[in-house]
Amino acid sequence: MNYDELTADHKDSLKELLNISMGRAACKLATMLSNEVTLTIPAVDMASPEELMKMFGDATQYYYTRQPFFGSMSGEVITQLTKKGGKTIAGNLLDLAEEDGIDTVDINCSILEVSNILSGASLRGLCEQIELDTRTQPPVMYSPEDHPIPSDKWSQAIILHVSFLVESASFETKTIICFAEDGFNVVVHALDEFI
Amino acid sequence: MSSISVTVCDDSKMSRKAVIRAIPPELQADLHEATNGKEAIQNFSEGKADVMFLDLTMPEMDGFEVLAELKRQAARNFVFVISADIQPASQQKVMELGAVKFLKKPLDAESLKVLLHEVGII
Numbered sequence: 033m034n035y036d037e038l039t040a041d042h043k044d045s046l047k048e049l050l051n052i053s054m055g056r057a058a059c060k061l062a063t064m065l066s067n068e069v070t071l072t073i074p075a076v077d078m079a080s081p082e083e084l085m086k087m088f089g090d091a092t093q094y095y096y097t098r099q100p101f102f103g104s105m106s107g108e109v110i111t112q113l114t115k116k117g118g119k120t121i122a123g124n125l126l127d128l129a130e131e132d133g134i135d136t137v138d139i140n141c142s143i144l145e146v147s148n149i150l151s152g153a154s155l156r157g158l159c160e161q162i163e164l165d166t167r168t169q170p171p172v173m174y175s176p177e178d179h180p181i182p183s184d185k186w187s188q189a190i191i192l193h194v195s196f197l198v199e200s201a202s203f204e205t206k207t208i209i210c211f212a213e214d215g216f217n218v219v220v221h222a223l224d225e226f227i
Numbered sequence: 228m229s230s231i232s233v234t235v236c237d238d239s240k241m242s243r244k245a246v247i248r249a250i251p252p253e254l255q256a257d258l259h260e261a262t263n264g265k266e267a268i269q270n271f272s273e274g275k276a277d278v279m280f281l282d283l284t285m286p287e288m289d290g291f292e293v294l295a296e297l298k299r300q301a302a303r304n305f306v307f308v309i310s311a312d313i314q315p316a317s318q319q320k321v322m323e324l325g326a327v328k329f330l331k332k333p334l335d336a337e338s339l340k341v342l343l344h345e346v347g348i349i
Contacts, residue, residue, distance in 0.1 A: 047239065048241045052333060054311070062316065068314060073238070
């Protein structure tokens, strides 16, 4: 099954369940950053691995992380975060001022922390609500240019577009859940039960 | 006992259905739906929102704007905010704008029933 074959009720419930999950993520981020986080209305889309590779933007503009998951279904969550604002976020999370010299290690550490919250919220939040058992491994930094999405491994991906606007910095994120084999059908079946 | 007009405002059909299912029968609600803030204000001006269950993050006009407009009109209806945006700052803001209570998604039917008892609506 692909996204176009989903009913309006499937799409609405998937979007709303992810919205609830991302609300939890925004709350965690707000606490960590000591700043209010404004969350935009999420947009949900789907793509094949080939379409996904075309969507990846300029590596100089984005950070990427990947995080494998397994359980009721397997795959991995890829998070794309705009580099704009990354330094400010790292400064906030690590309590560092610009003059302290925020380096790549600090920024990567912060990006992994943020992406862990986002992927946790999107995948674990969704699975919790539709009662699917899933476990995730820690995220690692990722370069789509160096390691293309394996099209023989992942068959479908849900793409969740959400912008988090923080008072001190604005950054945008995309959370992409890649499903192996019939993982997406497992989700659709669980959505049917839920609806 | 006469019915009370209730507007459930959320851009998600699933969420509106979840709220409608959670409304206790004792409320004898005359139910109306709105898919964005503008429709919710329209319902209010037509007398269809003595009680309003209001989402925050919506297209066209969001829940904060609805609360601000109701406050501007000195509305005396009961507005319950039901949202996924559970940040303390958001909860504080909706209370300052006149909401009776902030409820987090997914809505718990039993908590809603208790709350409606507490505020004397049922």
